[in-house]
Amino acid sequence: MIQKPKGTRDILPDEVYKWQYIEGVVRDILENAGMGEIRVPVFEHTELFSRGVGETTDVVQKEMYTFEDKGGRSITLRPEGTAGVVRSYIENGMASQATPIKLWYEMPMYRYENVQKGRLREFRQIGTEVIGTESYLADVEVISLGAKIFEALNIPNIKLNINSIGCPVCRQKYQEALRDFIRPNLEKYCDTCKTRFEKNPMRILDCKEQKCKEMNQGAPIILDYLCEECREHFEKVKSLLMNLEIPFEIDSSIVRGLDYYTKTVFEFVSEDDGLTVLGGGRYDGLIKEIGGQDTPAVGFAMGVERLLEIFEKYNKDVIEDYNMDLYIATIGEEADLFATRLVMNLRDEGVFVEKDICSRSLKAQFKYADKKKARFVLTIGEDEVKKNYAKLKDMKTGEEVETKLKAEEIFSKLFE
Numbered sequence: 001m002i003q004k005p006k007g008t009r010d011i012l013p014d015e016v017y018k019w020q021y022i023e024g025v026v027r028d029i030l031e032n033a034g035m036g037e038i039r040v041p042v043f044e045h046t047e048l049f050s051r052g053v054g055e056t057t058d059v060v061q062k063e064m065y066t067f068e069d070k071g072g073r074s075i076t077l078r079p080e081g082t083a084g085v086v087r088s089y090i091e092n093g094m095a096s097q098a099t100p101i102k103l104w105y106e107m108p109m110y111r112y113e114n115v116q117k118g119r120l121r122e123f124r125q126i127g128t129e130v131i132g133t134e135s136y137l138a139d140v141e142v143i144s145l146g147a148k149i150f151e152a153l154n155i156p157n158i159k160l161n162i163n164s165i166g167c168p169v170c171r172q173k174y175q176e177a178l179r180d181f182i183r184p185n186l187e188k189y190c191d192t193c194k195t196r197f198e199k200n201p202m203r204i205l206d207c208k209e210q211k212c213k214e215m216n217q218g219a220p221i222i223l224d225y226l227c228e229e230c231r232e233h234f235e236k237v238k239s240l241l242m243n244l245e246i247p248f249e250i251d252s253s254i255v256r257g258l259d260y261y262t263k264t265v266f267e268f269v270s271e272d273d274g275l276t277v278l279g280g281g282r283y284d285g286l287i288k289e290i291g292g293q294d295t296p297a298v299g300f301a302m303g304v305e306r307l308l309e310i311f312e313k314y315n316k317d318v319i320e321d322y323n324m325d326l327y328i329a330t331i332g333e334e335a336d337l338f339a340t341r342l343v344m345n346l347r348d349e350g351v352f353v354e355k356d357i358c359s360r361s362l363k364a365q366f367k368y369a370d371k372k373k374a375r376f377v378l379t380i381g382e383d384e385v386k387k388n389y390a391k392l393k394d395m396k397t398g399e400e401v402e403t404k405l406k407a408e409e410i411f412s413k414l415f416e
């Protein structure tokens with residue numbers, strides 16, 4: 001049998017309602033904050049990600065699904081949403097609209113990762129990008145929306161960690177200090193780290209190899225090297241978060257896995273399993289890097305699979321599957337025709353109603369209604385059609401009431 005590729009998952013009808021619930025809550029929060037939904041292509045020119053996300057990142061070096069299309073172009077399945085959204089912002093001239101441009105998305109992403117708990121090869125992200133403001137107020141707005149989402153979904157044990165990774169100006173001095181720290185041990189670092197030493201030593205801090213992690217202990221931290229502007233920006237972010245009573249911790253080890261970040265970076269981490277559910281930050285250089293005007297921006301994305309997993313842990317009985325209101329069981333052809341019309345009328349009224357479409361026995365029809373957890377069953381035979389009356393059975397209590405075979409009357413009996 002052909003099986004699904006490793007690191008992908010099927011979302012079946014009996015679980016999709018949980019996704020829809022989460023998506024609904026998050027959509028309301030983001031749209032009430034003025035975010036408009038954007039949908040961009042699943043694949044883009046590879047160059048967008050190598051330039052946008054960064055040549056020296058794990059995502060670009062190791063994890064992209066890249067192929068040549070039949071026209072000889074290098075194409076990549078998007079590993080993240082920001083680069084494509086920013087490309088679309090530039091290409092569609094959004095800069096001429098009311099600023100800031102506030103966007104949100106829910107899209108599948110593709111990364112060739114080592115598959116493990118919370119780490120898939122196809123996963124979904126809900127993200128937001130606020131483009132066109134350099135103010136710290138935008139950083140805090142975006143972070144507060146993240147906090148709001150966890151609160152609205154009743155997810156406890158989430159910690160907000162923040163850091164500032166400065167701008168190209170302060171980073172230059174910092175990178176020199178970092179190189180000085182790493183240089184004596186450089187030979188002992190892994191091959192990937194060695195290739196990053198000159199080009200982008202901050203990436204070495206993000207290495208997952210145990211021996212590299214150990215050697216990174218005690219490395220200088222960027223917070224000590226921030227320029228005046230970046231320091232002030234970070235101070236204002238922290239102070240507004242405190243004012244808004246959004247708890248956070250400073251984690252100077254956050255460098256994020258993508259190269260476009262500047263100034264504020266943040267992660268919401270589950271204290272239950274240590275996984276980062278939501279990550280983001282400011283990226284003031286990205287839009288220029290991929291061909292737009294010099295425009296500041298800030299955003300985040302959360303992994304929906306990770307979000308769903310902890311949501312389920314704390315909200316077992318909060319949402320219920322959408323079950324059938326009514327099943328109409330029929331005996332004979334005349335009743336079948338009558339019931340088909342009745343079903344159509346009831347569906348027009350918004351009732352979740354089914355009838356047999358397999359020409360099955362009455363017993364088999366009841367079995368189906370039972371398995372599908374129908375709340376009520378209405379049985380119609382020749383006699384019922386003639387009298388225009390039938391019995392409506394409450395499947396939980398076993399109680400039966402007579403009803404006229406009219407959509408409005410059945411509707412009121414179902415929902416009274």
Ligand code: HAM
Pocket residue numbers: 079080081082111113118119120121123125127128129257258276277278279280281283298299300301302303304305306
């Ligand atoms: P990221 O940290 O690479 O950031 O991913 C954001 C979130 O996506 C992670 O915190 C995690 O929940 C989820 N995620 C990432 N990789 C996987 C995976 N392999 N399996 C399951 N979930 C995963 C970004 O992608 C940035 N574009 C976020 C951003 C938007 N920054 C500014 N704007």
